[in-house]
Amino acid sequence: MKCNRNFCLLTFTRFKENDAVKYTPKFIIALCSFFLVLNPCVPTAFADGSPRPKTKQASVKKSSGKKAPEKKTGNAKKPESKDAKKATPTGGEWGDPGKLERKIEQSVAKNFKTWSPAELDKFFKDEENLKALAKWELLRALQEDEEEFKSFKMSVKKSDVRRFYGEFSDDLEWIEGYLYTAPPKNAHFAMRLLRAFIEKDEEVKSVPAIKKIATGVVGEFSRRGWFDDEFETDPELKIKNGPTRIYKRFKFFSESWREKRLNKIFDDLDFWDTRIIVGVTGRTNNIYFGSEESLRWGQDNVKLPEAGYASPRDIFQMPYRLWNKVGDSVHTSDYYEPFMSWYGRNQLKRAREVGCVCGGVSHYGATAACANGIPAVTMGEPGHCAFATRQKGKWRDNNSVVWDRSLHWRLWDETSWQFLHLTQAVYDDVKTAYAAFRAGTLARIVASEKKKPTPERVFELYEYALEKQPINFPIWREYLEFAQAQKKDKAFWKNAQKKILDAFLPEFPDVAATLLGKIVYPNLLPLIDNDDEKIALFSNFWEKSEGFGCGRWDCEASWEYEIRALGGNAESNKAFRKNYDKENPVKPPNSGAAGRYLEKIAPLVASKKDYAKCFELWKSGTPRK
Amino acid sequence: MLKKIFIALLCLVFTGTSAFAAFSAKTFAAAKKRNPKDGIIVYFYGPDWDVRSTKMLKTLWESSEIKNACGDASMLSVPVYQEPNEKQKKNAKAIREGMKVPHIFSYPAIVMFTEEGEKYYILQGDEIFEDKAEVAETIKAKLKLFRERKAILKKAERAKGVEKAKLYGDALLEGIEPPANALKIIKASDPKGETPYAKRLEFDVFKLLTDQTYKDPDKPDKVLIKPDAAVALVTKLAIEDETTYLPEQRQELLACCAAYLRRLDKTDSRIKMLHKKILEIDPDSIWADFVKDSEARWLGVEKKKDKKEKRRKRK
Known part of the structure; x- marks a missing residue:
């Protein structure tokens, strides 16, 4: 339908510009095409006349959450109706964070006479109460750093910043998806990033999968303190480029989802497990497994079904070499050094062709899985590195030699294997x-x-x-x-x-x-x-x-x-x-x-x-x- | 006007059913049974987990360009399910029956088998995501090599001794995998090593430079032959002799020797000589970058900006 419409427009433009007689047959074809567009025989479900959604997937798959209820997604670029405009929160209450905090505390107290479980149950059934709790929680997180909180208080004097906080906190699934899926460390940085993402991609607010990706990226990068550009060596540029690199990560995954490059499993992930994927480590010991180049290559060159990443046979795609092709030991930085220019930051490809040992194999498997939308984490074992991927909801170890593991990704500081389960x-x-x-x-x-x-x-x-x-x-x-x-x-x-x-x-x-x-x-x-x-x-x-x-x-x-x-x-x-x-x-x-x-x-x-x-x-x- | 429409319609009909001869089989056993002279070409895809490969089943695999490219091969598509139900499991098993499924690194993949079911090429990853015409060209090129190899091997069947080894050597065509039994036959036909093919197939740089009298697998540096002997050997095998080993093998030998010298004494003047030779063999190869990176890191030579990106893309 889209093509037909474009064709009509093109034909009409040409018709105006040129000799009418000469283009008469084309005009007839164009007219036919126009009628085809309006063909009353087309089933109504497919004859949607609304403007083209920004992404195909967004319009087809309106819901992508598994557990938490999804909100209806609309077209981010679609002009808002008057009613919708009225309903959009202005975030006025965020103008005075201290007042907002007090107001929530007071209103919460008013809800209870006896604080009995029945009263509590009733309290938690009201969505407005839940929103109030989330707002308070966010304020608490924002206050963790005094200096940052001061600048936050200054920033909410601007209406667009207030509106952002208003919209974010009014979307219960979203704010809770950020607050309750991992400790909200460095929340100020996370919120700044999220605002920047929205400025670049409005679908962050409206498309559940994009929202999860954005929230996951900001949540993980801020939680783990990855503020700067870890690929940059210049200290000044490192700080300056930081958010750009983080945005690139978001863009990579959001584009991948839109282009349907991710395993279908990704569509059913929640906020918490989306974090694992989008928060895949960028650089470890000067090795660039999580660089954009690496992830992109992994998506096209190590695409396997879920079970593939949990299978040693499938994922061992590289030579296991303690010494590289010219005899440099893997225990020195010389191992990859002569092959840096050829592969650039594409560590996945470098690992496959130059070789690696346990650490490389495990990072290769986990990064490739994440690049394709399958949750995976690396973990240390005494003198060894292994990884784990999730298959049918269960975590399975791969390239593991012993049970004594220390998870490289964890939510609550505890690193042992049982904590992943x-x-x-x-x-x-x-x-x-x-x-x-x-x-x-x-x-x-x-x-x-x-x-x-x-x-x-x-x-x-x-x-x-x-x-x-x-x-x-x-x-x-x-x-x-x-x-x-x-x-x-x-x-x-x-x-x-x-x-x-x-x-x-x-x-x-x-x-x-x-x-x-x-x-x-x-x-x-x-x-x-x-x-x-x-x-x-x-x-x-x-x-x-x-x-x-x-x-x-x-x-x-x-x-x-x-x-x-x-x-x-x-x-x-x-x-x-x-x-x-x-x-x-x-x-x-x-x-x-x-x-x-x-x-x-x-x-x-x-x-x-x-x-x-x-x-x-x-x-x-x-x-x- | 009507005439034009009629001709257009006629063209449409004929382009849709162009003169390709590939046979679409339902199972591997059926494909094999037909004894196709261009072997069996199989498309692996993930119907319940990978949207792209499923879409490519129609847009790529079932397109006339690919069917044409597959020549007289039997074509087969194999679904690889993520969460198959019993019926799908049974169906997939029946399709694959008798097939030795190779190690596929990434889906979708097009695996090219001989009539006997021996894999000689896999198209996967970046290569399969090229546009349709490129993929068709790759299939055609590989099929051409396969036919060429088949013709040589047919001749080789009648030959004996060194002649047989030579023919098998000729059948080691760059771009497709060698026949599974090639090394065994070459060695048996040419026990004295008059042809270079067995050496090429068995090429292992460390084996060549290893002091065979020293047995400690944990310390490869210690077991290499003395530096002077290594330089002499590499000069002989990779510089003076340009026919025994393939160009990239010669480069690897030179690189390994240069790295060996560098680890002992990075001021050794022979390193640059070896590097120079690597660049002469192929200035656009990975080994040429190896030289530049090594010189920048260990010899203090500033790296020049070049058109590496372009080269990589071409590669």
């Missing part, structure tokens, strides 16, 4: 995850009340959040840190241990051990005088943990930690995992409290297949394999 589990049910995060925000609002603090209410709110989603690790951590600040008593911490075990076992014993080892035990153990009580406490875990859950974890570090805790070394209580040397382990003492601990634990773990062998090796001081 946990992140997936948390966001598998986005609705529930957001419900917990919203309650977390409410808890923060209540906690921010300095004049008449009501800490018990804050606890109730966190508990309400954890009832919504018991495996929500960041809420757990915040809840426990709040308890630590409030100097809660022994009963609280003992109860916390029980609740953590209930929430994370059997699937995530590592996550439970992390919370216990990092927050619960350092607060609880000093309140216990009796070693046997400590032993009983530790035994709870081993009694309830039936096995490794979603993956082998560092259970030896937990035993080591517990043994040290019984030895009375208070400092070691804080150093969860740091004290265990897997290559040179020390045989644990077997007298006194430690001996009683071993006696108590041994039968508990011996009966469990996963733990039995590990425990025997650890107990005898054998280096871990």
Whole structure:
């Protein structure tokens, strides 16, 4: 239809310009074409007379979200109707951020008489309340840097900036997609970037997939502190070019989506997993895997079905070489140096043709997967580099030699393998995850009340959040840190241990051990005088943990930690995992409290297949394999 | 006017069904059974995950240009599903039955097989995303090489001894993969190594420069022959002899030797001599860039701006 219309226009133009008689037959053809355009026989579904959408995909696929409800997408360039114009938020309230914050805090308080779960449920059902919570959360994030917040307050004096904040915060899915899918670090930078993206591409506001890409790019680059142009060596240009490079990343993925170059899976991704893809690392150790050239090449030259990136056979497309073709070692920068000009910043191609070892293979696989819209992350293993890709919603390792992994991409600072599975589990049910995060925000609002603090209410709110989603690790951590600040008593911490075990076992014993080892035990153990009580406490875990859950974890570090805790070394209580040397382990003492601990634990773990062998090796001081 | 329309319609009909002879098969077994003289050409695509390759099934694979380019080959399209249902699994299995699926790096891919099902070329990645005419040209060119190879191999079947090795050597055409058994046959027919072909096929720069008496695979630098011996050997194999090894193999030998000297003493004057020779063999190759990068990094020679981008594109 588009072609016909263009043809008509062209023909008419020529007709005007030239001799009428000469072009009479063409005029007839043009007329026919015109009637064809208006052909009443064309089914109405295809006879849409509205202006051509900016992207074909935008008009065809109006919804691309899986879990959260999508808003109807329109044509970004389509002139807005009067009604729509009226409905567009002006963002006036953002003109005075302090006032807005106070207003939200006051209005939230007014909603509750008893703060009962029923009242809370009712509160969270109202979209306006949710928007208010999100606005408050964004303001909180913007205030993290005092200087930046000052400049933010100056910037909202401009109407276009206010309008941006108005539109962003009025779109609940969008603002929550930014705030609740990763900690909103360096929010000021993120918002500045997002505004710049919108200026260049209006569909950021209207097309869900483009919105997710933009939000993911700004969210990841700001969260990870990638402000400058990592490919630039000139320090001044580095800073100056920074946002341009970030925009290029956005442009790459938005164009790829529009041109349907990404795996169909990408269309169903949420805000959080879009982040993994668009936030693929740019440069590591002067190697440009995530450069635009590299990503583009990967999209055309390493395009595989989802399972392909999880298959070593499919992804090993390069020579595995410790020394390059001329004998330079991979452990020096000389390995790629003689091949820099030929491949430029196209590291994927360089890796395929020059060769690489584990790090290159893993970055090759993960970057190529991300370039094609499949979530993938790299991870360190002792003396090795592996990667993981997601296949049918499950994370699978590739090029891995050992279970002991340290994720290069993570949301909540924890790097072990189980946390990737946990992140997936948390966001598998986005609705529930957001419900917990919203309650977390409410808890923060209540906690921010300095004049008449009501800490018990804050606890109730966190508990309400954890009832919504018991495996929500960041809420757990915040809840426990709040308890630590409030100097809660022994009963609280003992109860916390029980609740953590209930929430994370059997699937995530590592996550439970992390919370216990990092927050619960350092607060609880000093309140216990009796070693046997400590032993009983530790035994709870081993009694309830039936096995490794979603993956082998560092259970030896937990035993080591517990043994040290019984030895009375208070400092070691804080150093969860740091004290265990897997290559040179020390045989644990077997007298006194430690001996009683071993006696108590041994039968508990011996009966469990996963733990039995590990425990025997650890107990005898054998280096871990 | 009517006459013109009639002629146009006639042309339209005939261009749509032009005189291509490629046969569209439903399964690999059917394609093979037909014993096509131009082999079997297979298009792999991702129907449920890759929009581009699915679209290209119609716009590229089923176009008259490609059908024409495929000559007398049997054509087959193979869907590679991401999440197949039982019916699709069964169907895909039936299509591929008897096919030795090669390692495909990227989809879509056009794999060119001999009549016996031995792969001799894969068109994938950047090459397949060229415009249709370019892709058709590539297929034609590869098919031409394949026919040429087939004719040589036919002659080779009747030949014996060094003559057979020579013919097999001639069949190692640049642009398509060598026949699977080529090395074995060449070695058997030319046990004394009178022809260079086995050497080319077995080319391994480190094997050539390695001191065979030293056995420590973890330290390749230590096992290389002495620098003077390496220079002498490389001069003989890559400079004086221009026929045994292919140009890029000679460049690789020179580059490896130069890098070896550089690691020992970057002021060694022989490095530049070796570099010069690399550039003489082919100034537009990856090894020419290797020279420039190496000289800039280790020998302090400033890099000149050249038309590398253009060259890369051409490549």
